[in-house]
Amino acid sequence: MPEVQKERTKRADAVRNKDAIIDAALTRLSDNPGASMAEIARVAGVGRVTLYGHFADRKDLVGAVFERAMDRAEAELAAVDIEQDTWNSLQEIVQSSWRVLHQFNALLAAAEPYLSADQIRAHHDKPLARVVSVLEKGRSEGIFRTDHSLTWQAACFYAILHSAAAEIRAERLDEVAAAKILPSTIRALLVPPDLPTDKSLH
Amino acid sequence: MPEVQKERTKRADAVRNKDAIIDAALTRLSDNPGASMAEIARVAGVGRVTLYGHFADRKDLVGAVFERAMDRAEAELAAVDIEQDTWNSLQEIVQSSWRVLHQFNALLAAAEPYLSADQIRAHHDKPLARVVSVLEKGRSEGIFRTDHSLTWQAACFYAILHSAAAEIRAERLDEVAAAKILPSTIRALLVPPDLPTDKSLH
DNA sequence: GGTAACCTGAACATCATTGTTTGAGTAGTC
């Protein structure tokens, strides 16, 4: 046989623990990027040594957490249909991007010191590409303003999302209200200035 | 004489050093909230012991830095005339808020663990109040949309500003372009939907 | 039910940072 032998199957409690550790790390690092290994182990309900049994070091753990977060993000964003009516896909992409961001907010700050700029960039670009493609579609249809750069509009898109996450953390906004107000805010950024979107004007 | 005697005047090099330390801390902490005392001293061109001669501990230093930042912010924002035409004062407050934020961005993250929530809130509310008062004025004049809450609009205001700061750091935007694009972006957020601001419509 | 895989707390070495002390040197101030 080739050397792809998966080194035996892991024991059930081992995979369960490893999973719990990643989950705990996801939770804690999203709240505080500097959370200690001890704290993560504690939240995972596991000894500190066990944690180091599964992950060589902090970098290793953060990498795994980052990967899981990105997988979830991808799954969420891939579900959006880009080909439908532009305003609809915008709304959908806002909502799913929102859900993603709301969860894995500060996580990137934890990952930043460990992953290379290229790695982060690569993982960050995939979701961005989906947003940009919707922006481009809207532009080509003439329903989005073009006097602001695509880059800037995409940045604002994420800024507004981040803002909503922060407002929720500060308890000045709840998730239901956020889901409602976000699309109309983003829409305001994209509508051409001084022109109603309603065709009845002309 | 009463006991308000200012314990002799400090020597010139002492005040110069203290000043340099605050400046260095302002710079370094804005870039990295976890910057070490050693690094700050080095940037200030001063021995670590000298730093501790002027500031009892980290908390003391961060407090002084925070205060200086807030003073500058206040001075900058107080220069804006609120009573003029609303769109103009909006533009001016965008630009000065922008200048403030661009400089003292991550600083709040450094101050957060040391200052009480109330202190931060108090210092944060002053600039916010100016923004809100312009928003209220625009609403009462019927030129700003009212279907989004004041709180949310203010949050978006700062989110867009933060976004511009981040874009500049990433070198996807320069300061000149930022000063130009920010007002029109903020304006887009505030204009009532589906209605041109131009009165010629009706 | 036996075996190996896995978990555990306790203890340890290492490292970075904070904050302090000392003792001697330097430079403002009068």
Place this chain on the structure above:
DNA sequence: GACTACTCAAACAATGATGTTCAGGTTACC
């Protein structure tokens, strides 16, 4: 030009985090 406030590097103790080792104790699995 002398006094003294101030500065400095080096060395110190204290803390807290990381990562490792060890010597049992469980528990999944066949």
